[in-house]
Amino acid sequence: MKIEHFAINVADPVAMADWYVKNMGMTIVRKSDSAALTHFLGDNSGQVMVEIYNNPPDQVPDYASMNPLLLHLAFVCENPTQKRAELEMVGATFAEEVHIKDGSHLVMMRDPWGLAIQLCKRGIPMLK
Numbered sequence: 001m002k003i004e005h006f007a008i009n010v011a012d013p014v015a016m017a018d019w020y021v022k023n024m025g026m027t028i029v030r031k032s033d034s035a036a037l038t039h040f041l042g043d044n045s046g047q048v049m050v051e052i053y054n055n056p057p058d059q060v061p062d063y064a065s066m067n068p069l070l071l072h073l074a075f076v077c078e079n080p081t082q083k084r085a086e087l088e089m090v091g092a093t094f095a096e097e098v099h100i101k102d103g104s105h106l107v108m109m110r111d112p113w114g115l116a117i118q119l120c121k122r123g124i125p126m127l128k
Contacts, residue, residue, distance in 0.1 A: 005040060005049035008115070011060045013037040013052045016113055023090050024075060024117075026050070043075075064114025068095050072108065072116035076127065080107040080119040092117070 010016050017039035020026040026041040029049055036055035042048070050073065054060065063071070077083050084094060084107050091112035098106045103123025110116055 003048065005051045007051040007053065009056075009060050010052050010054060010063075010113060010115070011057075012113065013039050013054050016052055016111070017041060019090070019112060020050075023087060023092075062114070063116065064110065066116070068108045068110070068116035068118070072118050074118040074120050076125075077107075077119035077121055080105050080121050083107070083119050084109060087117075 014037055017026075017028060017031070020041055021028060025044050027044075029040040029042040030038075031040070032038040036053040038051060038053040038055075041050045041052065061071075080097075084097075087109055088094065092109045095108040095110055095116065097108070098104075100106070100123065105121040107119040108116060109119065
């Protein structure tokens with residue numbers, strides 16, 4: 001078994017998909033113009049997708065009020081400091097920065113809709 005996608009109910013999947021494509025290197029693998037406005041976003045490995053949609057509209061979590069450790073999207077990032085600056089210029093906000101003894105550098109941010117995203121430069125890579 002391997003993970004195909006992780007789904008997140010959001011308020012504005014069209015704008016959010018556009019932001020992740022422009023700023024996080026994701027691509028739209030599939031989308032639907034139906035009421036839920038579902039978008040499957042693939043990472044640049046072609047192995048992982050995130051599904052964003054709006055259904056049901058009255059049950060979108062208040063991501064901005066959640067502790068980022070409850071839910072976040074983590075991205076492998078070669079230069080978290082540089083990417084942080086780039087993302088702040090397009091509406092993301094900084095939450096936390098951590099340096100771990102193994103050489104890892106983690107930067108937690110929030111996208112413009114409040115969803116937590118983590119930029120990960122691992123001292124010892126976890127993915128192959």
